[in-house]
Amino acid sequence: MRKLLAQFLSKVPQNGSAAPERGDSSSILDAPAHLFRDEKKTNKVQLADRAIAFLRSPNPVSRRAKAAVQALFRAELPAWPIYRALATERFFRRTLVRHVMRAAYHQPILRTMCAQAGERLMLDPGTGVPVIYGIDMILGDGVHLSGRSTFAGALRNDGRRPRLVVGDETYLGHRLIISADDEVAIGSHVHVADDVYICGYDAHPMDAEARRSQPGPVDYTGASRIVIEDDAWICQGSILLKGVKIGRGAVVGAHAVVTKDVPAGAIVAGNPAKVIGRAADAGEASEPPLTVVASC
Ligand SMILES: CC(C)(COP(=O)(O)OP(=O)(O)OC[C@H]1O[C@@H](n2cnc3c(N)ncnc32)[C@H](O)[C@@H]1OP(=O)(O)O)[C@@H](O)C(=O)NCCC(=O)NCCS
Numbered sequence: 001m002r003k004l005l006a007q008f009l010s011k012v013p014q015n016g017s018a019a020p021e022r023g024d025s026s027s028i029l030d031a032p033a034h035l036f037r038d039e040k041k042t043n044k045v046q047l048a049d050r051a052i053a054f055l056r057s058p059n060p061v062s063r064r065a066k067a068a069v070q071a072l073f074r075a076e077l078p079a080w081p082i083y084r085a086l087a088t089e090r091f092f093r094r095t096l097v098r099h100v101m102r103a104a105y106h107q108p109i110l111r112t113m114c115a116q117a118g119e120r121l122m123l124d125p126g127t128g129v130p131v132i133y134g135i136d137m138i139l140g141d142g143v144h145l146s147g148r149s150t151f152a153g154a155l156r157n158d159g160r161r162p163r164l165v166v167g168d169e170t171y172l173g174h175r176l177i178i179s180a181d182d183e184v185a186i187g188s189h190v191h192v193a194d195d196v197y198i199c200g201y202d203a204h205p206m207d208a209e210a211r212r213s214q215p216g217p218v219d220y221t222g223a224s225r226i227v228i229e230d231d232a233w234i235c236q237g238s239i240l241l242k243g244v245k246i247g248r249g250a251v252v253g254a255h256a257v258v259t260k261d262v263p264a265g266a267i268v269a270g271n272p273a274k275v276i277g278r279a280a281d282a283g284e285a286s287e288p289p290l291t292v293v294a295s296c
Helices: 002-011 039-056 060-073 081-113
Strands: 131-133 136-139 150-153 163-166 177-180 183-186 197-199 226-228 266-269 274-278
Touching (some): 039 060, 163 177, 177 183
Parallel strands (some): 131 150, 150 177, 163 183
C-alpha cells in the first residue's frame, strides 16, 4: 500500500514543477494550469517580500524609508470647519436611515415574530432584528429592546413552547441572551443592561458521551423558571442561572453570576453572587409584586 502511494505521489505534479504535457505517458494527471505557480504572481510576491525585508532592516536608509511609509499611512488633512458640517450631516443621515429602517422594516418584522407585543414597542434603531427561535415572546407596553440580542427556547415534547414574558416599560440592553426551556418572566420597569445572559436551561447533558449527540434535559416541572420582579436592575455582563428569582427592586452587580434567589431590594455581586448591600429606594417590597403583562 505504502509503495503504491509513493508511486502515485511521485507522478502527481508538485507545486512549482512544470506542467505535464498532454498525453505524456509519464503523467497520470492532466492537471489544470492553475495548479502550477504563476510566474508573474511569484515575481510580485518576491518583490513585496523584498520591500518588506528592506523596510525591516536596521540600516539608516531603511529606517528613513520606513518612517516615510509610516508617515504616509498616518497622513490626514487638517480638521477644517467643513468636517464639522460633514460630521453633522453624517449624524443626521445615519439617524434618519436607522429610524426609517426601524419603523418600516425591522420593527414590523419583530412584531410578527412575537406572540404578542404591546404599544410603543421600541426596537433600538440600527440594531436590526433580534435572533428569535423556539420561544413565544410576550411583550408589554413600552418595551425597549435591541436587535443585537438572542431569545431562544428549548425543544419540548409536551407540545408547549417556552415563553419569554416582559412587563411594561422594561428595557432590555444590547447583546442580551435569554434561553428558556420553560419560562423567563421579567416584570415592569426592569432595567437589563448590555451583555447579560439569562440562562433558563443548561442546553447540554452532563454525560460526555450523550453530549456528543443529544440535547440537554428539558425541565417540565417549572423549576427552571426565571423570574425578575418589577424595578430590578440587572447590571452589565451578569449571568442569571436557571430557576433563580430576582426580587423586586433588587440590583445584580456587574458580572455577577446569580445561582440563588435574590431577596427584594438587595444588591448582590460576585461569583457566585452574594448580598453586598441594599438598594436605597427598594422600599419594603415584602409582598409578591411581579406584574407581568400576559397570562396565556
Ligand atoms: C452593583 C453596583 C450598582 C453597586 O454599586 P454601589 O452600591 O455603589 O457599590 P459599592 O461601590 O459601594 O460597593 C460595595 C462593595 O461591593 C463590591 N462590589 C460592588 N460591585 C461589585 C461587582 N459588580 N462585583 C463584585 N464586587 C462588587 C465593592 O468592591 C465593595 O466592596 P468593599 O465594601 O469590600 O469595598 C455597582 O457596583 C455595579 O455593578 N455597577 C455597574 C452598573 C452597570 O452595569 N451599568 C451599566 C449600564 S445599565
